[in-house]
Amino acid sequence: MNYRHAFHAGNFADVLKHAVLARIIEYLKRKPGAFRVIDTHAGIGLYDLSSDEAQRTGEWRGGIGRLLDAALSPDAAALLAPYLEAVRALNPQGGVRLYPGSPLVARHLLRPIDRLTAIELHPQDSLALGAHLPPKEKRGLVLVDPPFEKEGEFDRLAAGLVTAHRRWPGGTYALWYPVKDRAAVAAFRAALAGTGIPKILDIALEIRAPSPDPRLDGCGMVVVNPPFVLEEEMAILLPALREALGEDGARGDARWLTPK
Numbered sequence: 065m066n067y068r069h070a071f072h073a074g075n076f077a078d079v080l081k082h083a084v085l086a087r088i089i090e091y092l093k094r095k096p097g098a099f100r101v102i103d104t105h106a107g108i109g110l111y112d113l114s115s116d117e118a119q120r121t122g123e124w125r126g127g128i129g130r131l132l133d134a135a136l137s138p139d140a141a142a143l144l145a146p147y148l149e150a151v152r153a154l155n156p157q158g159g160v161r162l163y164p165g166s167p168l169v170a171r172h173l174l175r176p177i178d179r180l181t182a183i184e185l186h187p188q189d190s191l192a193l194g195a196h197l198p199p200k201e202k203r204g205l206v207l208v209d210p211p212f213e214k215e216g217e218f219d220r221l222a223a224g225l226v227t228a229h230r231r232w233p234g235g236t237y238a239l240w241y242p243v244k245d246r247a248a249v250a251a252f253r254a255a256l257a258g259t260g261i262p263k264i265l266d267i268a269l270e271i272r273a274p275s276p277d278p279r280l281d282g283c284g285m286v287v288v289n290p291p292f293v294l295e296e297e298m299a300i301l302l303p304a305l306r307e308a309l310g311e312d313g314a315r316g317d318a319r320w321l322t323p324k
């Protein structure tokens with residue numbers, strides 16, 4: 065396996081993923097009871113954006129770099145605050161040299177009673193979550209963020225969700241996916257719509273119009289059992305992210321794949 069997230073840390077795809085992750089965690093914190101976050105593809109957790117890998121692609125400049133410089137509306141700034149605080153906590157000098165991966169974003173936001181399970185390079189398919197579901201807290205989030213470097217990742221993601229949801233129907237699931245192969249994305253959405261799992265919200269941010277050659281033009285987060293406020297929050301956040309990170313032809317949409 066060759067995937068190294070250090071090349072991509074802090075790019076627009078991380079921004080969408082980590083902003084949504086932070087919104088879901090903030091919602092879970094509204095109730096006093098403990099919850100658990102299970103991060104199935106956690107990565108290394110902390111990224112140095114001055115490293116060779118990050119500098120070589122410079123992807124973070126178009127993501128967190130641009131977001132930190134953006135003029136945000138007060139509403140968008142308030143919704144992004146928990147995520148951006150996790151970034152700023154690592155960079156007390158200002159700017160952004162260190163960038164938190166998903167487990168660090170989560171850890172920054174969790175309360176002492178909440179729990180994080182971070183899984184990286186599990187010998188078996190990390191979607192075989194059987195041993196972890198349902199968590200004893202009976203509340204929480206499963207973040208699934210695979211590298212998408214092997215064929216069949218969309219199929220595994222959908223199949224893994226069906227299995228996990230059967231074990232723990234009440235959990236919230238957030239699945240990241242790339243918008244690169246449009247036919248594969250359409251098939252993935254159709255497969256999810258056909259699972260019979262209710263309450264699937266599809267959040268997509270496309271930072272440019274479709275490129276002629278395959279390129280990461282956007283990404284999405286499929287959220288099962290989203291917080292009831294998430295759709296409304298996305299109606300504020302997606303235009304703000306599109307404005308801050310997008311080029312001509314950018315768009316952001318949240319729509320239900322199955323009824324809420």
Ligand SMILES: C[S@@+](CC[C@H](N)C(=O)[O-])C[C@H]1O[C@@H](n2cnc3c(N)ncnc32)[C@H](O)[C@@H]1O
Pocket residue numbers: 065067069078081104105106107108109164165166167183184185186188189190209210211
């Ligand atoms: C997109 S990155 C994750 C980034 C991380 N979620 C974040 O937001 O900071 C995908 C990660 O999955 C890891 N990985 C690949 N196959 C895996 C597997 N079967 N189980 C768990 N992790 C795996 C890779 O090493 C890589 O770090």
